[in-house]
Amino acid sequence: MKHLIRGSVLFALLLSLVTGCTQKQQTAKTDLWAFYKxxxxxxxxxxxxxxxxxxIPVWKAFGNAKFLPARSSITIPGYVKKGEIFTYKKQEFRASAYILPTDQYGTQLDPPAHWDSLGATISDLPPTYAVRPLVVIDIHKKVEKDPGYACSVEDIKAWEAKHGRIPExxxxxxxxDWSKKWPDKKKCDEFPFPGVSLEALKFLHLQRNILFHGHEPLDTDTTATLVGEYWLMHHYYTQAEGVANLDKVPEAGALIAIGFAKPKGGTGGYARYIAICPPDxxxxxxxxxxPGAPLPKQPYPLKRDKNGVLRPTP
Known part of the structure; x- marks a missing residue:
């Protein structure tokens, strides 16, 4: 009888724990949905x-991508012939094919494997990269006077004096504001370009424990051996390159949503960064x-331009 009573008590305790956990999980779900709404x-x-x-601008050794209409790889009788382009008129859809000479293209996220044979690849990055606090350190006034200016530890400390310690x-x-030259290749090839000093990178990672930093140009600095990128990759940090519209976000108080393609073993990531700014x-x-659904119609039918890009065309 004692064993039965003990068993009943244990079952009741277990049931209360499970019920409590379920209620907490439901509350957490509700809280996140409420936060969203x-x-x-x-x-x-x-x-x-x-x-x-x-x-777009790209390192000359890589070369540019090619955009092409997708073609059928087989013949499907009565529907499509091998080598035929899919069209809205016949198959009622279109698809594109891309020849990408590099994964270091456009706005990107560099994983350590870009430089280090033991480094994490783009497919190794954890899902915890998804949303983070966003800090924007503004050096554009200094760059106006010195096009090759590199962000310094002093710039970081000046930001902290104004906004508080950079969040871990x-x-x-x-x-x-280098991105304002985009996509003019001639202007983007101008040297020097603004960068981030090695000392600043070390300070951000070793003293402030950030996730990663990002910059607008397609390289971290103007040194002959790219010392900043070398240090980052060989110490197993990531970085963002080719970032745009940093003049449209606050220096502090925003979040950033981080998305990227996930080719297995990739040494670079075609990235999408979205700043989530305060309502005011x-x-x-x-x-x-x-709202994003439904999406607006194009003003004209989509047709490929001379470079293969689908654009609304009268």
Whole structure:
């Protein structure tokens, strides 16, 4: 009888624990949904990403991508012939094919494997990269006077004097306004370009424990051996390159959503960065303003331009 009573008590305790956990899980779910409804739908969203095309700036040793219409690899009787292009008129859809000479293209996320044979690849990055605090350190006024200016530890400390300590695990973007040259290849090839000093990178990672930093140019610095990128990759940190619209986000108080393609073993990531800014921020759109479903129609039918890019064309 004692064993039965003890068993009943244990069962009751277990049931209460399970019920409590379920209630807590439900509360957590409800709280996140409430946060989305009450906060995230009212925030301002700003895209920090360049759309890539076959004509964007890229390191000359890589070369540019090619955009092509997708063709059928087989014949399906009565539907499509081998080698035939899929069309809206015949198959009622279109598809594209891309020849990408490198994964270091456009707005990107560099994993350590880009430089280190023991480094994590893009497919190794954890899902915890998804959302982080966003810090923007503005050096664009200094770059106006010195096009080769590199973000320094002093710039970081000046930001902290104004906004407080950089949050651990945050993403630190360096605004230089270099991205305003995009996609003009001639202007983007101008040397020198703004960068981030090795001392600043070490300070951010070793003293502030950030997730990663990002910059607008396609390289970290102008040194002959790219000392900053070398140090980052060989110490197993990531970095963002080719970032846009940093002049449209606040220096502090925003979040960043991080997305990237996930080729297995990839040494680079075609990335999408979205800043999530406070509701009273002057730039961006809210989810209420642009819900995303349904999406607006194109003003004209989509046709490929001379570079293979589908664009609305009269």
């Amino acid at each position: 009450n906060t995230l739908t009212k925030c301002k969203y700003v895209d920090l990403t360049h759309a890539f095309t076959p004509t 695990g945050s993403v630190v973007m360096v605004r230089s 921020w002057k730039y961006g759109k809210t989810i209420l303003e642009e």
